[in-house]
Amino acid sequence: MARPRLLVVSMSLPVTAKRTGEESWSFTMSPGGLVSALLGLKEFETKWIGWPGVDVHDAIGKKTLSITLAEKGCIPVFLEEVCDQYYNGYCNNILWPIFHYLGTPPEYRNDATITYQSQYEAYKKANQIFFDVVKEHYEEGDVVWCHDYHVMLLPQYLKEYNSKMKVGWFLHTPFPSSEMYKTLPSRSDLLRSVLTADLVGFHTYDFARHFLNACMCILGVEATSEGIVDQGKVTRVAVFPIGIEPERFINTSELSEVVQYMKKFKNDFGGRKLILGVDRLDTIKGIPQKYQAFEKFLEENAEWRGKVMLLQIAVPTRNGIGEYQKIKDQCHYHVGRINGRFGSISSVPIIHLDCSIDFNQLCALYAITDVLLVTSLRDGMNLVSSEFIACQKAEKGVLILSEFAGAGQSLGAGAILVNPWNIKEVSSAIGEALNMSHEEKERKHKINFQYVKTHSTQQWADDFMNKLIEITTSAELGAGLAATLELPEHDVIQQYSKSNNRLLILGFYGTLTQPMKNQERRGDGMNLELHPQLKERLKELCSDPKTTVVVLSRSEKCILDKNFGEYNMWLAAENGMFLRHTSGEWVTRIPEHMNLEWIDGVKHVFKYFTERTPGSYLETSEASLVWNYENADAEFGRAQARDMLQHLWAGPISNASVDVVRGGQSVEVHAVGVTKGSAMERILGEIVHNKSMATPIDYVLCIGCFLGKDEDVYTFFEPELTKKAKSLSSSGSDSPKKVSSTIVDLKGENYFSVAIGQTHTKARYFLDSSDDVVKLIGKLCTHNNA
Numbered sequence: 001m002a003r004p005r006l007l008v009v010s011m012s013l014p015v016t017a018k019r020t021g022e023e024s025w026s027f028t029m030s031p032g033g034l035v036s037a038l039l040g041l042k043e044f045e046t047k048w049i050g051w052p053g054v055d056v057h058d059a060i061g062k063k064t065l066s067i068t069l070a071e072k073g074c075i076p077v078f079l080e081e082v083c084d085q086y087y088n089g090y091c092n093n094i095l096w097p098i099f100h101y102l103g104t105p106p107e108y109r110n111d112a113t114i115t116y117q118s119q120y121e122a123y124k125k126a127n128q129i130f131f132d133v134v135k136e137h138y139e140e141g142d143v144v145w146c147h148d149y150h151v152m153l154l155p156q157y158l159k160e161y162n163s164k165m166k167v168g169w170f171l172h173t174p175f176p177s178s179e180m181y182k183t184l185p186s187r188s189d190l191l192r193s194v195l196t197a198d199l200v201g202f203h204t205y206d207f208a209r210h211f212l213n214a215c216m217c218i219l220g221v222e223a224t225s226e227g228i229v230d231q232g233k234v235t236r237v238a239v240f241p242i243g244i245e246p247e248r249f250i251n252t253s254e255l256s257e258v259v260q261y262m263k264k265f266k267n268d269f270g271g272r273k274l275i276l277g278v279d280r281l282d283t284i285k286g287i288p289q290k291y292q293a294f295e296k297f298l299e300e301n302a303e304w305r306g307k308v309m310l311l312q313i314a315v316p317t318r319n320g321i322g323e324y325q326k327i328k329d330q331c332h333y334h335v336g337r338i339n340g341r342f343g344s345i346s347s348v349p350i351i352h353l354d355c356s357i358d359f360n361q362l363c364a365l366y367a368i369t370d371v372l373l374v375t376s377l378r379d380g381m382n383l384v385s386s387e388f389i390a391c392q393k394a395e396k397g398v399l400i401l402s403e404f405a406g407a408g409q410s411l412g413a414g415a416i417l418v419n420p421w422n423i424k425e426v427s428s429a430i431g432e433a434l435n436m437s438h439e440e441k442e443r444k445h446k447i448n449f450q451y452v453k454t455h456s457t458q459q460w461a462d463d464f465m466n467k468l469i470e471i472t473t474s475a476e477l478g479a480g481l482a483a484t485l486e487l488p489e490h491d492v493i494q495q496y497s498k499s500n501n502r503l504l505i506l507g508f509y510g511t512l513t514q515p516m517k518n519q520e521r522r523g524d525g526m527n528l529e530l531h532p533q534l535k536e537r538l539k540e541l542c543s544d545p546k547t548t549v550v551v552l553s554r555s556e557k558c559i560l561d562k563n564f565g566e567y568n569m570w571l572a573a574e575n576g577m578f579l580r581h582t583s584g585e586w587v588t589r590i591p592e593h594m595n596l597e598w599i600d601g602v603k604h605v606f607k608y609f610t611e612r613t614p615g616s617y618l619e620t621s622e623a624s625l626v627w628n629y630e631n632a633d634a635e636f637g638r639a640q641a642r643d644m645l646q647h648l649w650a651g652p653i654s655n656a657s658v659d660v661v662r663g664g665q666s667v668e669v670h671a672v673g674v675t676k677g678s679a680m681e682r683i684l685g686e687i688v689h690n691k692s693m694a695t696p697i698d699y700v701l702c703i704g705c706f707l708g709k710d711e712d713v714y715t716f717f718e719p720e721l722t723k724k725a726k727s728l729s730s731s732g733s734d735s736p737k738k739v740s741s742t743i744v745d746l747k748g749e750n751y752f753s754v755a756i757g758q759t760h761t762k763a764r765y766f767l768d769s770s771d772d773v774v775k776l777i778g779k780l781c782t783h784n785n786a
């Protein structure tokens with residue numbers, strides 16, 4: 001299959017432009033891992049859209065720069081007057097510190113509303129400018145891949161413009177715990193926009209989990225193992241740990257120029273062991289902590305003084321921000337102090353360089369390094385660690401790696417992992433690394449080298465793109481879900497009138513109730529009421545001897561009794577755990593051997609929160625418990641639900657076989673496997689037995705507004721599964737008897753599964769709302785007794 005063209009959108013272009021004349025420009029490579037990583041994207045026809053690193057105000061400048069950049073496959077975004085407030089302000093002074101757990105900078109605490117608001121306005125404007133440029137260059141079929149926290153509003157702008165655009169968003173930084181993220185005033189807008197993308201990617205499972213949590217707590221949406229479900233739209237959330245281009249580093253470190261550098265540097269360092277640090281001079285990289293740990297090491301290991309040195313490449317970055325100036329001063333202070341304390345006439349222990357270095361020199365340094373010291377306080381990934389491993393030569397060096405870098409998860413096995421805040425621990429790790437045996441170094445290197453070689457940038461990009469293409473192509477909609485179609489009403493009615501033994505399975509909440517606002521969905525409260533316009537029609541529908549109607553709901557028995565007691569139909573309460581024909585008594589359908597020991601513990605926690613959350617209530621039943629906060633204050637209810645889940649996981653359900661379902665305004669705990677689909681077999685068996693059916697069921701209409709876990713009911717009757725249904729045993733009878741193989745006679749055209757208000761579903765068809773159900777049932781009634 002031909003690969004689509006890729007539009008990469010990121011704040012920075014891979015090159016930073018400098019004006020050298022009215023119409024001429026020179027370029028240097030932009031710093032940072034994002035650029036390094038994306039340069040490895042070789043397999044795609046790519047256009048890179050981003051800021052060229054310079055303000056250009058005149059038309060000639062813009063034109064000539066655009067032409068020059070076009071030769072490099074780059075398209076400039078001119079941010080002009082919003083740049084400072086956007087990039088230095090909102091991106092790097094608000095989002096960056098919050099995403100890296102540093103919290104809101106102090107200046108915002110005094111001047112919060114004014115500064116914050118104007119910077120957020122600039123952020124919106126800048127995202128709009130990015131959007132305008134993408135719109136101008138977009139061609140049908142392109143994939144737009146948005147990168148990082150700088151463009152969180154872009155997915156929404158793109159999708160609003162063209163809902164068919166394939167849009168991905170990848171975050172290169174950590175996504176913080178929802179406790180930290182919650183402090184961001186624009187938290188909801190940013191999440192909502194990101195969720196409009198088709199695929200959202202993170203470096204680690206932790207970051208993805210934090211994101212899912214934030215979406216659930218802040219937006220009240222449902223998180224599933226595949227991502228976020230909101231109003232029928234599924235946003236896939238997945239983990240794609242980035243890599244490097246290993247061959248580039250391996251090959252470069254073999255160049256003769258690089259080998260020369262290696263010799264020269266070794267000579268310059270006078271036989272001392274080399275500890276290397278390579279970081280942008282960023283507040284998150286923990287450079288002052290690194291210096292203090294090295295100081296501690298020298299303090300406690302006098303025998304190493306004069307025999308080991310620390311070379312720190314501190315690549316300049318974000319110079320327009322006060323905090324970055326401060327961190328530079330702090331580093332200089334420590335270097336001066338430590339060199340004064342442990343230096344000699346012939347050498348100093350620390351060399352700190354405020355500059356970037358040439359790529360060949362960097363590879364030479366990586367190759368001769370004895371210990372690479374990475375002390376990031378937080379880091380999305382940290383590519384320097386991988387680059388070091390790729391360049392290692394004969395005598396292998398040791399990687400000391402912060403456990404707070406995303407790389408810790410991938411390279412931890414071959415590294416010494418440290419908490420960079422623990423100066424003593426890092427100091428000990430330095431000692432351990434310097435004294436490590438040759439064999440142990442080889443062993444560790446081998447593990448990491450294998451990983452780095454096989455997890456390249458190309459692989460990372462391929463994985464992300466393939467996933468994005470897969471989920472945006474209708475054939476793969478929802479991993480195995482067929483594309484959902486509008487209900488062919490004419491066929492539904494025609495088949496209905498032709499059939500002799502019909503089964504109608506209807507949900508209650510959202511199916512037979514009046515349409516509700518999204519926020520009100522999925523909480524089966526006591527106030528649930530049958531749609532007033534359905535009362536008569538349903539009666540008529542149920543009166544036809546050729547039609548069997550089952551209401552299959554999460555609701556309790558008493559709610560179904562109250563609403564449907566007077567109709568001639570089957571009621572399946574609590575997802576089919578309890579069943580009765582309205583003319584008979586409730587029977588329990590709880591499967592044998594179901595472990596329900598967890599119920600009391602969960603009930604205890606639910607009661608605790610019910611008492612402390614005005615308006616919330618508890619629905620208890622034999623095999624499931626629901627805490628519903630639809631009538632509570634929405635924000636408070638969500639916060640309480642989050643705390644409640646923590647209590648539950650830590651206590652009563654930590655070892656129990658239960659499923660936890662976080663609805664829009666409810667938390668449900670039930671025994672594993674209690675789904676509508678799993679109940680269907682038992683329900684069908686009971687009905688067939690009870691009715692002593694003479695002719696097979698030749699028409700099934702299943703309509704619901706169900707949670708994802710319950711969608712198995714839609715596939716239960718799929719023709720290819722008919723065999724399974726045919727061999728049902730009637731579990732309702734005292735002496736189970738095999739149901740005849742003629743129970744169901746379904747072909748493609750007499751089976752209709754219908755989801756309300758959802759197009760990403762396992763159902764074949766969708767209807768917009770329960771108002772459509774009312775109309776449909778009305779029409780079916782006119783064909784009763786036909």
Ligand SMILES: O=P(O)(O)OC[C@H]1O[C@H](O[C@H]2O[C@H](CO)[C@@H](O)[C@H](O)[C@H]2O)[C@H](O)[C@@H](O)[C@@H]1O
Pocket residue numbers: 011012031032033034035037148172173242317318379380381382383
């Ligand atoms: O462009 P700057 O503002 O100077 O910053 C440079 C980049 O810093 C961040 O890089 C992150 O991406 C790396 C690759 O995924 C990852 O290894 C690292 O941990 C991150 O910090 C930032 O996310 C980029 O947008 C910047 O371009």
Ligand SMILES: O=c1ccn([C@@H]2O[C@H](COP(=O)(O)OP(=O)(O)O)[C@@H](O)[C@H]2O)c(=O)[nH]1
Pocket residue numbers: 030031032033034036037278279280313315355356357358362381382383384385387
């Ligand atoms: O003088 C230098 C030294 C290093 N790097 C590169 O900067 C990137 C840093 O990426 P990392 O993921 O470690 O951290 P980030 O800076 O993106 O936060 C690496 O690819 C380095 O090779 C650079 O551009 N100039």
